[in-house]
Amino acid sequence: MISQYQESLLLPARTFQSGPMNTTYEDVLEHIDSGIMLFDEEGILTFMNKQMYSILELNRHSVLGCTMVHLLSNIQLSRFKKKQLLRGYHEMIKLGNPGYEFVDEYGRYWKVSLCSGEQMKGGALFTFKEISDYKLIEQTAYQNDSLAMLGKLSASIAHEIRNPLTAIRGFIQLLHPHLHQLGKEEYAKIILAEIDRANDIIHEFLTSSKPSVPQVAMIPVAALLKEVVLLTESEALMKGCEISLHPLHGDMIISGDIKQMKQVVLNMIRNAMEAITEKVDDSVGKIEVGARREGAEVRIFISDNGKGMDICTLDRLFNPFFTTKENGTGLGLSVSEKIIKNHGGYISVSSRVNEGTRFVISLPLIQ
Numbered sequence: 252m253i254s255q256y257q258e259s260l261l262l263p264a265r266t267f268q269s270g271p272m273n274t275t276y277e278d279v280l281e282h283i284d285s286g287i288m289l290f291d292e293e294g295i296l297t298f299m300n301k302q303m304y305s306i307l308e309l310n311r312h313s314v315l316g317c318t319m320v321h322l323l324s325n326i327q328l329s330r331f332k333k334k335q336l337l338r339g340y341h342e343m344i345k346l347g348n349p350g351y352e353f354v355d356e357y358g359r360y361w362k363v364s365l366c367s368g369e370q371m372k373g374g375a376l377f378t379f380k381e382i383s384d385y386k387l388i389e390q391t392a393y394q395n396d397s398l399a400m401l402g403k404l405s406a407s408i409a410h411e412i413r414n415p416l417t418a419i420r421g422f423i424q425l426l427h428p429h430l431h432q433l434g435k436e437e438y439a440k441i442i443l444a445e446i447d448r449a450n451d452i453i454h455e456f457l458t459s460s461k462p463s464v465p466q467v468a469m470i471p472v473a474a475l476l477k478e479v480v481l482l483t484e485s486e487a488l489m490k491g492c493e494i495s496l497h498p499l500h501g502d503m504i505i506s507g508d509i510k511q512m513k514q515v516v517l518n519m520i521r522n523a524m525e526a527i528t529e530k531v532d533d534s535v536g537k538i539e540v541g542a543r544r545e546g547a548e549v550r551i552f553i554s555d556n557g558k559g560m561d562i563c564t565l566d567r568l569f570n571p572f573f574t575t576k577e578n579g580t581g582l583g584l585s586v587s588e589k590i591i592k593n594h595g596g597y598i599s600v601s602s603r604v605n606e607g608t609r610f611v612i613s614l615p616l617i618q
């Protein structure tokens with residue numbers, strides 16, 4: 252059922268004449284750090300403060316006298332914000348939720364509250380309070396929490412599985428002479444090899460979820476990239492992608508753990524291949540890998556023309572366990588980010604939906 256107020260929000264625009272508002276209050280509302288939007292009992296927008304115009308990136312006074320529908324069809328309003336406002340409208344007005352989180356295309360967050368009904372004399376007051384800093388702290392806390400939890404979980408799994416494996420290994424060695432007598436020595440060999448393989452898998456899991464202390468060595472960037480591209484070339488070919496390594500100029504040497512560095516670049520190339528296979532058009536998948544010097548740093552880039560990412564994915568892609576893939580663990584990038592931070596560097600990313608993605612790893616160069 253649509254209420255009378257919901258209906259009135261859908262009415263066409265009408266000429267609006269500003270009411271007799273106390274100028275002092277208007278000044279306060281105008282300069283407050285939250286965005287404010289006031290609709291009257293007929294669903295007409297009667298007031299919007301400076302901050303609100305800036306949040307929505309609208310020209311001053313361009314929307315007064317509009318209904319919500321007209322506000323949503325305003326050509327100055329970006330598509331992204333329209334979607335967000337529509338979702339907020341649905342959640343708060345239709346479903347009656349008291350709050351909503353509004354996020355814009357630049358990744359800034361606002362908590363939207365609605366005050367309506369009797370106390371607003373049938374009108375509706377929307378307040379937008381910025382919570383981007385709080386969100387950042389929340390995300391970092393969540394990330395650290397998940398990593399700590401994963402560390403504990405994997406350590407306890409390793410402990411629980413490694414212990415019985417060691418016992419089995421010992422008993423098989425004791426049985427070895429008897430199996431030899433029976434002419435079944437081969438069995439012992441197979442069991443031992445399989446136990447060692449299981450141990451290796453546990454070790455791999457532990458090191459991939461919690462990067463170990465780097466084994467520092469000098470790494471020529473050109474050799475590192477060449478090797479990783481060689482390693483992935485056949486896989487790329489099978490997935491119908493072309494992978495190319497840009498020619499590198501000059502000697503660029505970084506200091507770090509070569510295994511961990513390879514793991515990072517491999518993670519990104521794998522993600523690029525997966526983004527290409529998930530794209531739903533016939534264009535040829537292309538992955539480009541390269542590096543260039545930028546002052547005292549090297550910028551290693553991995554770019555693809557795959558499916559790209561929307562703002563929500565971009566916001567969360569470094570969070571542990573965040574994945575959009577059916578079989579993904581969501582650990583690839585969170586571990587990569589940790590490795591690069593341990594090496595004194597940082598990762599940046601730019602992406603467009605259906606066009607592609609570019610990851611850039613910046614690391615300090617050895618002078």
Ligand SMILES: Nc1ncnc2c1ncn2[C@@H]1O[C@H](COP(=O)(O)OP(=O)(O)OP(=O)(O)O)[C@@H](O)[C@H]1O
Pocket residue numbers: 518522523526555557558559560564568573574575576578579580581582583584585607608
């Ligand atoms: N090149 C890319 N193009 C498009 N989306 C990407 C790209 N790289 C990462 N992503 C997005 O970021 C998410 C997180 O990536 P991450 O590597 O951490 O985990 P995953 O690839 O999902 O799983 P795993 O790496 O454990 O197999 C992916 O699920 C995907 O949505």
Ligand SMILES: [Mg+2]
Pocket residue numbers: 518521522583584
């Ligand atoms: Mg991945």
